Amino acid sequence: MKKLFLIISFSAPLILSAQDIVYIKVFAHLKIESVTFSVEKSTYSVLGDEKSILKNNSSIMLKLTAVNDSVEVKSFETVYGRFKTVRFADENSGGEMKIKLISPDRKQRIYPDNYVVTTETGNLKLLNEAKLDAYIAGVVEAESGTRSTPEFYKVQAILARTFALAHLNKHLPEGFSLCDQVHCQAYYGKPRFEGISEMVAETKGKVVVDENLNLIVAAFHSNSGGQTANSEDVWGTRTSYLKSVNDTFSLRMPNYKWERKMAIDDWLSYLKLKHKYPIDEPSAKELALNFKQDTRKIFLEASNVKVPLKNVRQDLQLKSTYFNIYKDGDSVVFEGKGYGHSLGMSQEGAMRMTKLGYTYTEVLNFYYRNIQIIDMNKLAFFRDE
Numbered sequence: 001m002k003k004l005f006l007i008i009s010f011s012a013p014l015i016l017s018a019q020d021i022v023y024i025k026v027f028a029h030l031k032i033e034s035v036t037f038s039v040e041k042s043t044y045s046v047l048g049d050e051k052s053i054l055k056n057n058s059s060i061m062l063k064l065t066a067v068n069d070s071v072e073v074k075s076f077e078t079v080y081g082r083f084k085t086v087r088f089a090d091e092n093s094g095g096e097m098k099i100k101l102i103s104p105d106r107k108q109r110i111y112p113d114n115y116v117v118t119t120e121t122g123n124l125k126l127l128n129e130a131k132l133d134a135y136i137a138g139v140v141e142a143e144s145g146t147r148s149t150p151e152f153y154k155v156q157a158i159l160a161r162t163f164a165l166a167h168l169n170k171h172l173p174e175g176f177s178l179c180d181q182v183h184c185q186a187y188y189g190k191p192r193f194e195g196i197s198e199m200v201a202e203t204k205g206k207v208v209v210d211e212n213l214n215l216i217v218a219a220f221h222s223n224s225g226g227q228t229a230n231s232e233d234v235w236g237t238r239t240s241y242l243k244s245v246n247d248t249f250s251l252r253m254p255n256y257k258w259e260r261k262m263a264i265d266d267w268l269s270y271l272k273l274k275h276k277y278p279i280d281e282p283s284a285k286e287l288a289l290n291f292k293q294d295t296r297k298i299f300l301e302a303s304n305v306k307v308p309l310k311n312v313r314q315d316l317q318l319k320s321t322y323f324n325i326y327k328d329g330d331s332v333v334f335e336g337k338g339y340g341h342s343l344g345m346s347q348e349g350a351m352r353m354t355k356l357g358y359t360y361t362e363v364l365n366f367y368y369r370n371i372q373i374i375d376m377n378k379l380a381f382f383r384d385e
């Protein structure tokens with residue numbers, strides 16, 4: 001599920017360094033006391049405050065612990081000391097480190113490229129210094145699983161790259177580019193399914209821009225219910241590309257339909273108390289108990305009272321705003337379609353398109369209007385003009 005971002009217009013993003021490196025804070029939601037690092041692939045050097053601890057070694061296995069505002073580095077037999085910054089540097093290319101959190105205890109994960117460990121309010125701060133596409137591959141798997149079509153992975157890769165470039169300075173004041181949580185993009189390290197990295201490589205450098213060459217807000221959701229929404233109806237901000245489209249590809253997919261039952265009294269009280277909806281007027285009450293959306297509506301509206309459906313969705317934790325309501329005994333049934341905010345790409349619809357043979361270009365042009373897919377290096381070129 002995609003988070004809501006309200007920043008629609010972007011200033012120019014940070015320009016990536018020559019090797020397209022991003023700094024991702026991993027396990028960003030945890031207070032980490034200790035962790036072990038071991039080499040999975042390649043040879044690494046370890047530096048403590050820029051001084052060499054271990055050199056060009058393929059069997060590194062170190063435990064790092066936060067001690068006040070320092071990082072203590074130990075192996076089974078040696079204490080190497082305490083440092084402000086510990087750096088794991090891949091001496092070749094394509095290196096991988098195994099990271100196992102000890103406290104708190106978490107399952108081991110494998111991360112690409114380099115690592116920088118410092119402290120932050122007495123805990124360890126782990127930054128994965130990764131090549132952009134290695135990071136994108138991890139995001140693609142975290143956002144779309146291991147059982148999608150190759151073409152769908154390409155779509156998701158281009159959107160993840162677009163998002164990453166648009167938000168490189170999201171955590172700049174905290175000293176990194178992006179976090180590994182849904183706040184930015186979910187990232188759990190190297191994908192388990194090897195094929196994903198190949199698909200990411202096939203879209204190398206590609207990003208989506210609007211007609212003014214601004215990176216788009218790469219919004220996507222699980223299922224549109226058959227019609228996506230306009231950004232102004234969900235976020236209150238108009239864009240040239242997040243436009244409502246009729247999406248038959250999402251029909252009959254797993255998250256196409258949902259249902260929710262609620263006591264009539266609870267529903268009417270909610271409308272009255274939260275929205276001052278006139279439930280005492282017979283026609284307004286009737287509408288609240290028999291509400292139809294053949295195409296998406298934005299409000300439940302009676303006697304000049306407009307109840308925003310997005311608020312109803314949020315308050316009642318419904319899967320979407322695209323629902324009908326009917327009476328069933330002393331209950332109302334919400335008969336809903338779709339899952340998510342319904343902006344931009346429907347993941348299930350896009351998946352279906354790729355299964356029917358549509359290319360990533362066709363999928364992106366279907367769900368985002370007036371866009372271009374261009375190379376991010378060209379974007380920098382145009383910006384410099």
Ligand SMILES: [Zn+2]
Pocket residue numbers: 170171178179180181183184185
């Ligand atoms: Zn974040």
